Amino acid sequence: MSPLGVALATLLSHYRRHPGQLALLLLGLWVAGALWSGVQAINASARDSYARAEALFDADLDRLTPADSRPLDHEDFVTLRRAGLPVSPIVEGEVTAAGGERLTVIGIDPLTLPGDSALASPGAESGLEAFLTPPWRTRLAPETLAALGLSRQAAGGATPRLAGGRRLPPLAPSAALPPATLVMDIAVATQLLGRGDGLSRLVVPAGALAAAPPGYDLERAEQRLAPGELTASFHLSLTAMALLALIVGLFIVQAALGLALEQRLSLLRTLRALGVPGRTLIGLLALELALLGLVGALAGIASGVGLARALLPDVAATLSSLYGAEVGRTLQLPWHYWLGGLGVTLGGLFLAGSGVLWRAARLPVLGLGQAQAWRAGYQRQLGRQALAGAASALLALGLWAWLATRPPGEGLVAAFGLVAALLLAGALWLPPLLAAGLAGLGRWMHRRPLVQWALADLQLQLPRLALAMMALLIALSANLGVGSMVGGFRLTFLDWLDQRLVADLYLRPTPARFDEIDAWLAGRPEVAERLATASGETTLLAIGDAETPRQPVALFGITPGDTLKPGWPLKATLAGREAAWRALTGGAAFVNEQLAIARGIVPGDRLTLAAPDGGERLRVVAIYPDYGNPQGEVLLATPQLRHRFQAASGSLGIVLADGEAARPLASALRTRFDLDTTALRDQRQVKRVATDIFERTFAITRALNALTLAVAALALLASLLALARERRRQLAPLWALGVPRGRLVAVQLAQLGMAALATGLLALPLGLAVSxxxxxxxxxxAFGWRLPLHVFPGGMLLTLATALGAALLAGGLPSLALWRTPPRALLAEEAP
Amino acid sequence: MLDIRQVYKAYATPQGPLRVLAGVDLRLAAGESLALMGESGSGKSTLLHLAAGLDLPDHGEVRLDGRAISSLSEPRRARLRRERLGLVFQQFHLVPSLDVLDNLRLQARLAGRESPDWTARLVARLGLAGRERHYPEQLSGGQQQRLAIGRALAPRPALLLADEPTGNLDETTAGEVLRLLLELVREAGSALLMVTHSPVVAAPLDRRLRLSHGRLGEAPP
Structure with missing residues (x-):
């Protein structure tokens, strides 16, 4: 073996005698790598889905829409083609799979569609002729097969049934398509969706038209928001949480590295004395770091893929319910994902290790063996840490002041910066605060020698425990902050559901039978009120007299009756609730919070919306919360909406008279109008579905938070295990002086519990600030709505209990080992 | 072999510079053994560190095999230590994570001069046969010091520098260790510079010098 190899093997032999430290190092790297790369795997898969969706819809197709907002039909297509324009028709709608999953159907005319569009490529297994002629073909992404209850092997040529009993044309999987999307010939799609002559849009190759033909508006591909842009804030939030986990993991790494180096100071001196140059030693330590890093990072990335696989379905549900963006349920990982994961984990490792290497490089050869020299600078370090904490707090204050001057909804990155600065300030202040507190308590307790010893001893342990405590503080604060936010959101959301879902039954008739059913219900004595809704889409043209960039907005109609009005939440009104409801009935509009924040709309503004008879001007009289809706929405009274925008009828809420039961009426409706199971739902069902969506939305948040907290607790456990042997040596003289082992165990647990409690107490204000x-x-x-800040005393108590629990659990194992060590062995350990 | 000329060394203290060596001259020939004696704090260990290139003089020159150590870079000094010197410390400084055999071979391997025969002989001479796979913490103080001596002599260094090699041992064990040290030094053909405050330990060596007030003088036999 070469001299370099001998020196490296000698350095590494330390871990053979201290496998706990090696495990601690690898654990830190593993969890940091796993959580980071897990989230990045989710983001990479989502981006792959967005890329496919963008390629399908937006990359190269401009859209033509009638300037007067009337619906498009086949006649428009024929007229424009005859005028020599390269337009192509598209029909789009939704169908429900037999399993209940909603799928988007896109009908195309491949003969007129621009040839380089992802839509137009018929795919390897389905030629153009098969696509265009009976029995036609349904092109879909392989991951969509699961929604249809099919495996990939059984997919080719299958004709699965939909919820209504109709069958899809034979399937032809194509990896280029986005998930939850079925592409087929326009003739079949029209039939499947029951569209008649209606078209969803007319598209032309991007840039093919210099200007819109008369009577039409031209929407350029690049003007539309891509799903990737809509969901960028969500992915940023995920990345921030993953970064938090990475940092907590790296705290463990730094703690382990510091400990491993401190225990090898004597070895370093010996090797230097035996002729290994200082620079070579630092190089070898860096090489050791790289070797361990590679093992930990690769294990982390492999586990991250597993984690991502477990979390992806919930994330996909979240993105679908919050943003209407479809993400595949299977992982799609590009090559740069692997390199990126390795790079970030190794980069983080070297960042965590650089301080340790720097300190090792600066130590004089003759002082290397003295642990005192190593620790001498700790007091100075505490001072520097307090100063750095103050700088971080000042940065947080500055960011907060800057954000206060920005319009709502702006400055997402700065807001994350503010959270990071707050957490960093808290973490940096923790060790100086603990040191000062211990010194003060020590003076106060000078008459109780064992307590005084315990306090002084805890001060001595502080340099080694500080990093684990800092990691615990960050994890606890983030947990409390995110927990309060999710808890507050949950309360608000459930209230909001109760206020909005006031009817006993919800019926969704086909537009053709809406009026007939409504008239039948009007004659039923058990029905107290019918809450008809309507919906449509339009374009926001102007706010006040100023034209704004055109933005598609949803239109929603409600029946402002006696049941709905009292509970419907309003965030701001022009002249009070009563006046707002009167104005709505008279033709004014409410807008949802998302739209109001995004476009700076306030009660009193007038909006101009595209309507069949030209632009409709509407006065905004109230802003209402609309949680979970990815779109900006304008609310009108249903009759107004149907009349002025020719909107399609929506659902019918049925409010029963006092004492009437829902079940008999539901059966009567089903029997008389032959309704399928999905057309009629009771209130509890609707609430359950909405609540399920909510719970899934925050499942990943909770999972990542819990994992981060678990990592921090592990960090503490690992640090204590690594210190356990040395601690026993320090406790042995006390035993020799007559302190029983049971008392020593109690002292050790009390020391740790006190430090953890102090950490938990600091986490409370920090967590609330994060929230x-x-x-x-x-x-x-990120979402477009503002929530009230809720403080949960139970959550705060739980934080304190978690801190104590984590510390006592972590202290339990070393304490048990101490309890089991025979007294003689304690002294034997103390001897050398 | 070792030539120290007019070496001065002082340390900064809060009370001002503390002069430890003031114009020390010392010469040691190949195969010769020399005891460096003196009171605690007289600068014996400092002189030994200068001879090993672990520290540098403020003034003067330390030459080993004709090369001025002071003018060498840190990596070259490290190489010189690795290839020409052996060091024995009062506190042993064994590597706790390596077993007896690996500790013994460590410097020879670093120097690229491992000799299995010599190593086997050392194990036997040091009385460590059967303990090769034990770790330092499982050895007695005398065994640990013998192992430290063996480690320093394993590459057959030109010069062995020993700092109070028996200072941590009881009288009987110290005597045994010293005899063994001198025998092995002779077998290895090394020169020996040993720091000690004990006249008994210094007695068997070829020469004895006493360091006092920063200067060297002949010590009584």
């Missing part, structure tokens, strides 16, 4: 940032800035920017 305030989340609800006040990050949520507004």
């Amino acid at each position: 305030a940032c989340l609800v006040g800035s990050i949520n507004v920017a």
